[in-house]
Amino acid sequence: MSxxxxxxxxxxxxxxxxxxxxxxELYAHFLPRLKANALILDTGCGSGRDSKVFLDKGFRVIANDASPKLAYSANQYTGLEIQVCDFHHIQTSISFDAIWACASLLHVAAIDLPSTFxxxxxxxxxxGIFYCSFKYGTSSGMRNGRYFTDANEAYLKEWLKNTPLIIDDTWITSDVRPGRETEKWLNAILVKVA
Incomplete structure (x- = not known):
């Protein structure tokens, strides 16, 4: 199964x-960096939870997910038209003020992450501001039916080496879902430099 x-x-x-x-806690690191009415790309939006928060706070949002079924759920929840595509095929000619990639890039193989970034x-x-998160660690592979690429600060730095993105801040959090508090996450705020 893929x-x-x-x-x-x-x-x-x-x-x-x-x-x-x-x-x-994550929104508190991200949203204060944005101007009012900023345009956010929620890429790999999953349930649409974060898109809805951003919309409710007055931001403009475009969202996508590779799963047609999740895109449908996110559409029902947010009212947004959710683009069904992967990170490499987002259909837009618009430039975004910010990108939110919460627990989504971790499904990309490590070898493909530099080009995805x-x-x-x-x-x-x-x-522009770019938030991303990965399960904290150094392993990769199939777990519970899904492919995961874990990351630490060194891995992230390596993946960004030939991109216009620089690391502005990183921090570790615990999973907020009940029963998963022992799972650690690497969170990062990146900034695109000219």
């Missing part, structure tokens, strides 16, 4: 298990 197949087959369970996760960086305005 990661995409997993999300299509488990879309409803995934939606229900993530929709109420309280990520206010390049492609996404091209969608950002200069000095």
């Amino acid at each position: 990661t995409l197949q997993y999300y299509d087959e488990n879309a409803q369970d995934f939606f229900l298990s993530t929709i109420n996760a309280d990520l206010s 390049q492609v996404l960086a091209a969608q950002l305005v200069n000095n």
